[in-house]
Amino acid sequence: MPVISTSAVRRTALGAAGAAxxxxxxxxxxxxxxxxxxxxxxxxxxxxxxxxxxxHISDLHMMPGQKLKQQWLRELDRLEPDLVINTGxxxxxxxxxxxxxxxxxxxxxxxxxxxxxxxxxxxxVPKNPLKYFKTDHRRTHGAPLPWKDLRAAFTERGWLDLTHxxxxxxxxxxxxxxxxxxxxxLQRDRYDTIAGAPNPLADLxxxxxxSPEPRVLDRFAEDGYDLxxxxxxxxxxxxxxxxxxxxxxxxxxxxxxxxxxxxxxHTRLHVSAGLGTSPWAPYRFCCRPEATLLTLVxxxxxxxxxxxxxGVSTSETVAR
Numbered sequence: 534m535p536v537i538s539t540s541a542v543r544r545t546a547l548g549a550a551g552a553a554x555x556x557x558x559x560x561x562x563x564x565x566x567x568x569x570x571x572x573x574x575x576x577x578x579x580x581x582x583x584x585x586x587x588x589h590i591s592d593l594h595m596m597p598g599q600k601l602k603q604q605w606l607r608e609l610d611r612l613e614p615d616l617v618i619n620t621g622x623x624x625x626x627x628x629x630x631x632x633x634x635x636x637x638x639x640x641x642x643x644x645x646x647x648x649x650x651x652x653x654x655x656x657x658v659p660k661n662p663l664k665y666f667k668t669d670h671r672r673t674h675g676a677p678l679p680w681k682d683l684r685a686a687f688t689e690r691g692w693l694d695l696t697h698x699x700x701x702x703x704x705x706x707x708x709x710x711x712x713x714x715x716x717x718x719l720q721r722d723r724y725d726t727i728a729g730a731p732n733p734l735a736d737l738x739x740x741x742x743x744s745p746e747p748r749v750l751d752r753f754a755e756d757g758y759d760l761x762x763x764x765x766x767x768x769x770x771x772x773x774x775x776x777x778x779x780x781x782x783x784x785x786x787x788x789x790x791x792x793x794x795x796x797x798x799h800t801r802l803h804v805s806a807g808l809g810t811s812p813w814a815p816y817r818f819c820c821r822p823e824a825t826l827l828t829l830v831x832x833x834x835x836x837x838x839x840x841x842x843x844g845v846s847t848s849e850t851v852a853r
Contacts, residue, residue, distance in 0.1 A: 560816035588614035591764025592807025610639025621650030621743035645692035650743035713741035768806025
């Protein structure tokens with residue numbers, strides 16, 4: 534058996550430690566702030582409908598001093614979306630409301646829909662990372678956050694709160710039936726308050742939930758919604774090349790942790806990997822912070838089984 538010298542062991546240990554430090558530095562200083570705009574085309578509109586451009590933002594987890602994130606968000610208004618949808622977890626600090634509102638100031642002048650997540654209601658707290666591998670772990674809440682102030686700011690500018698509400702609206706000539714639930718991650722969803730088939734005259738039926746829990750997605754699908762938007766997962770946040778997300782932080786499977794997918798025979802799902810992280814876990818690896826511009830187009834009369842054949846396509850561009 535060959536003898537391994539002490540110096541060789543020391544060099545190996547130092548190399549491993551150096552690689553770990555470099556990885557943590559990259560994940561916390563570089564990738565966490567490497568914001569990206571992704572684009573996806575989804576055929577969900579009634580045949581014959583015009584195109585609708587929807588900007589999906591989620592999981593800002595805003596801290597007052599995060600100037601890079603705030604500036605990047607302000608520039609999204611240049612996309613001129615027809616509709617903005619915010620699927621929650623905007624806050625991470627009691628004083629973050631002004632930063633969120635100012636960052637979204639241009640987008641708040643456009644038609645918008647929103648729901649809230651757990652980190653709109655409660656500040657994040659330190660957690661054992663291993664808890665994320667158990668979907669049924671005990672929740673620990675931090676101090677209450679000023680979600681009512683954020684809700685007032687959003688609604689005063691014209692965005693519609695879909696928390697346990699059904700609303701019909703028209704955007705860019707498209708009739709849309711919408712509904713949303715409160716955060717399933719906190720067991721606050723009450724789907725029965727919005728249950729039932731949406732307006733049959735609508736060109737598009739959209740459902741919103743912060744956490745994409747299957748029990749909620751199943752109800753939206755059963756009621757005939759064309760598209761459900763969610764956040765919460767952070768795309769896994771820490772991913773491995775060639776493998777993807779290690780965890781989803783909910784009961785959804787890893788294949789749907791971010792981006793477009795199908796849920797059942799008719800319903801499409803889009804999960805945003807979000808723009809932020811908890812201040813107690815400020816890392817992203819192989820999972821850049823994102824917003825998504827969805828181009829919604831008319832569905833074909835008959836849809837094949839695979840998403841690829843149905844015309845779902847994705848790409849990404851970096852907003853400078």
